[in-house]
Amino acid sequence: MTIYLFILFAFVTASFSQENSNDKIMVKKVFDEVLTNGTSYELLEHLCKKIGHRLSGSENAEKAVFWTKKVMEDYGFDRVFLQEVMVPKWVRGDQEIVKIDGSNEMLSALAIGGSVGTEENGIKADVVMFHNITDLEKADKSDVEGKIVFINGAFNQTYIRTSQAYSETGRQRWQGASVAASLGAVGVIIRSLSSSLDDFPHTGSLGYDEKHKKIPAFALSTIASNKLATKIKMGTVKLFMKLNSKWYDDVKSYNVVGELKGSEKPDEIIVVGGHLDSWDVGEGAHDDGTGCMQSIDVLRTFKALNIKPKRTIRAVMFMNEENGLRGGLKYAELAKENKENHIAAIESDAGGFTPRGFSVDGAADKIEKMQKWVSLFDKNTISYIDAGYGGADISPLNKTQNTVCIGLNPDTQRYFTLHHTNNDVLEQVNKRELLLGTASMASLVYLLDQYGL
Ligand SMILES: [Zn+2]
Numbered sequence: 001m002t003i004y005l006f007i008l009f010a011f012v013t014a015s016f017s018q019e020n021s022n023d024k025i026m027v028k029k030v031f032d033e034v035l036t037n038g039t040s041y042e043l044l045e046h047l048c049k050k051i052g053h054r055l056s057g058s059e060n061a062e063k064a065v066f067w068t069k070k071v072m073e074d075y076g077f078d079r080v081f082l083q084e085v086m087v088p089k090w091v092r093g094d095q096e097i098v099k100i101d102g103s104n105e106m107l108s109a110l111a112i113g114g115s116v117g118t119e120e121n122g123i124k125a126d127v128v129m130f131h132n133i134t135d136l137e138k139a140d141k142s143d144v145e146g147k148i149v150f151i152n153g154a155f156n157q158t159y160i161r162t163s164q165a166y167s168e169t170g171r172q173r174w175q176g177a178s179v180a181a182s183l184g185a186v187g188v189i190i191r192s193l194s195s196s197l198d199d200f201p202h203t204g205s206l207g208y209d210e211k212h213k214k215i216p217a218f219a220l221s222t223i224a225s226n227k228l229a230t231k232i233k234m235g236t237v238k239l240f241m242k243l244n245s246k247w248y249d250d251v252k253s254y255n256v257v258g259e260l261k262g263s264e265k266p267d268e269i270i271v272v273g274g275h276l277d278s279w280d281v282g283e284g285a286h287d288d289g290t291g292c293m294q295s296i297d298v299l300r301t302f303k304a305l306n307i308k309p310k311r312t313i314r315a316v317m318f319m320n321e322e323n324g325l326r327g328g329l330k331y332a333e334l335a336k337e338n339k340e341n342h343i344a345a346i347e348s349d350a351g352g353f354t355p356r357g358f359s360v361d362g363a364a365d366k367i368e369k370m371q372k373w374v375s376l377f378d379k380n381t382i383s384y385i386d387a388g389y390g391g392a393d394i395s396p397l398n399k400t401q402n403t404v405c406i407g408l409n410p411d412t413q414r415y416f417t418l419h420h421t422n423n424d425v426l427e428q429v430n431k432r433e434l435l436l437g438t439a440s441m442a443s444l445v446y447l448l449d450q451y452g453l
Helices: 003-037 040-051 059-074 133-137 162-169 176-182 222-234 285-304 326-337 364-371 395-401 431-451
Strands: 079-091 097-100 109-111 123-130 148-151 187-191 217-220 238-242 246-260 265-275 311-318 341-347 355-361 384-387 404-410
Touching (some): 003 285, 003 431, 040 059, 040 285, 040 431, 059 079, 059 246, 059 285, 059 311, 097 222, 123 133, 123 187, 123 222, 133 148, 133 176, 148 176, 148 222, 187 222, 246 285, 246 326, 265 285, 265 326, 265 431, 285 311, 285 431, 341 395, 341 431, 355 431, 364 384, 395 404, 404 431
Parallel strands (some): 123 148, 148 187, 187 217, 265 311, 265 341, 355 384
Antiparallel strands (some): 079 246, 097 238, 109 217, 123 238, 355 404
């Protein structure tokens, strides 16, 4: 090695470690600010207790739109604006009823979101049970026709990441009604997509295949599912089910966007977001009040630390993730129309629990670049940045302009006990866990802003 090369090498190494230690100081500053002054939890408290659950098209969803807009205006973000989007409107109606015919004991149930109602006086039919949707697909029409199908697929408990069990079992909720209807069933009930044994039923969305009759669909709590399965094993069981849900015309709603304008490269946009709508049960605390409030708090943190971003940073509250994704689609559509360049988008939509890492949907070289940042974090927060899923609302950006999409991955052990239930309430959120997620995202936004992708 010549002396010149040696000097050059020493210089590059020194400047790299200098850069690294400055970044480490900044990440620590961001965490300190969020852990002492972060507002994610207090904002969430307002959203949960003063507004409550907020299904697309509901009055509460509208309230949440105008409240988050005001919060971001009061924080003094450079620009706060709404993006109009038409959303579907489904109303559950009176409390649904599922019970074993001839008994007064109710089975703890929720209609699956989007389900058609039953006849006015309810329906009564024998039940036929399947262990999973694959077994149902293989069934003979003669065993199903005129009956209520019960799909009792349970989470695979051996997966460390519960989201893996959720996506594997998810098909029974999404497709169960159509598969059952294709075989002549009059209704469907599924075992809730849950990782625990309790009496909370979990709602969620379904997709009706237009080729088949739309039949009413319910989810039973895991305890009620076990009870029903035991009864069925003992002999024929007739069920009574009643639901008077209704579909209405689409209604006008909005994505809410807050922005800090970039000082050097304002045309390069970094998004951090969550979805503002929730199911019509509980308070939509973990799903996904936390992600929205964290995103607002990320921008607040930049202002509090007087960080002037080089690039434009946006907090986006997407509307209608739960039963349509219209907000996410509209955001990407407008981005294309306005020729906006989104270099990265981060979504927090897996609960406000202790962060573990980020998963990235993007090119390998970009993921590699980001992986060098893992060492800047305390390993009890972000311990990995891996290739993987970004998030539902930001995924259209990936399709339309190849935006690198990043998902915040918190600890998943408790999420699917609460998800889409009456138990998804503020009391299930731990303030410090929530703030660690906020700080992790704010730090990542800082690094993305500093170095681009
Ligand atoms: Zn969600």
